[in-house]
Amino acid sequence: MGISPQIETKGEARSTRRKKQRKASSQVMARQTTATTNLMIILGMMQVTKRIPFEDENVLNLVRAIYIGSNLVIAALYFYIQIQINKKKDMTTLKYVEPAPMGSSEEGKLVTTTIHAYDSNQLRQLWRGQLMGIAMMSFMHLYMKYTNPLVIQSIIPVKSVFEGNLAKIHIFGQPASGDLKRPFKAAQGFMSAMQGANGTVQSDKKAVEAAEKAGRGGAKEE
Template sequence: MPSISPQITNLAIILGMMQVSKRIPFEDPQVLMGVRALYIVSNLIIFGLYYYISMKIKSKRELTTLKYVEPAQMGSGEDPKLVTTTIQEYDSQQVAAQYKQQLMGVAMMGFMHIYLKYTNPLVIQSIIPLKSAFESNLVKVHIFGKPAVGELKRPWKASGGMMGMGGNTGPVTDKASIEAAERAGRGGAKEE
């Protein structure tokens, strides 16, 4: 049975929750406080999850070397860069990126709710980020204990564009690309 794409389920949740949020009486202060509490609890769960993962990463001390070629950002005109790191450092960087992404989402939601007085997005933003956190490769590997093979083999591909519609982009790991980057002298210094 083919699995349903996370982007499709996110879209279905968003459309469904938009209909549900139209029926929520946000003008009632108790309902509004309940929705705010739901949003805060959702974010606390996500931050707690990432904190727990960062502790697991540090305790595992996976010092296996990981080499890959990081593609240049679109339109930058730069060459792809060779990255040599460890699995522990790579996973730590991924957790830091997730923290940053979550904080940006909270800041944007705070602006929309506090300054623009939007309340409907609180409901959707209580569910989608939590769902996305539990679908992340970090959670699959470090919480659910899935082996880092196949799609979970590091370095992980990043989904591109809004809601992942831009296709998968990410580091190149084939031996020829790594050797070409080493010969070209693009990066390669191991971060200590």
């Protein structure tokens, strides 16, 4: 007596759901581990900086040099990533639904772009964030005379670059699947939790087709 195809299909569906749930759980745990590690580094470095004699001009200049050096390392990594993006020049079409701004009653906007353009745009956002961080640190150090954050900001940003999706793909050569599948999922935080499902990028076929039928966006980004 054969097994009903319908029963097999249901069994396969349950198995697929379990696999997805396990995968999602492992991804959440990985993000939590990264956040915990960063917190431990910050707390540890806060204790270390209390013992650094910043009043010594030589020590202060050394810390400044380390901070500048860390930013030069980040800049070099970003330039290398850009070279790799341009070298691959992946023109594969990428479609996804961008979430509407928080508090907006509008539906998400359909974005049609390419892998090359998407990665380049993601890198521009990283550059913008890094420059804003440097500007803020410069204000805190030069105007408000804070020195302790120089040490922490010499470590965390460099660590974040190596943990970033673009670095994993273009420096370490990891396949663009799972958490590295484009469009990248935003890190879960307070703001995204407030937005719920509307705050996440949707790239599934159903969401894309619904946005196309509704005529929400669709212009190709270069």
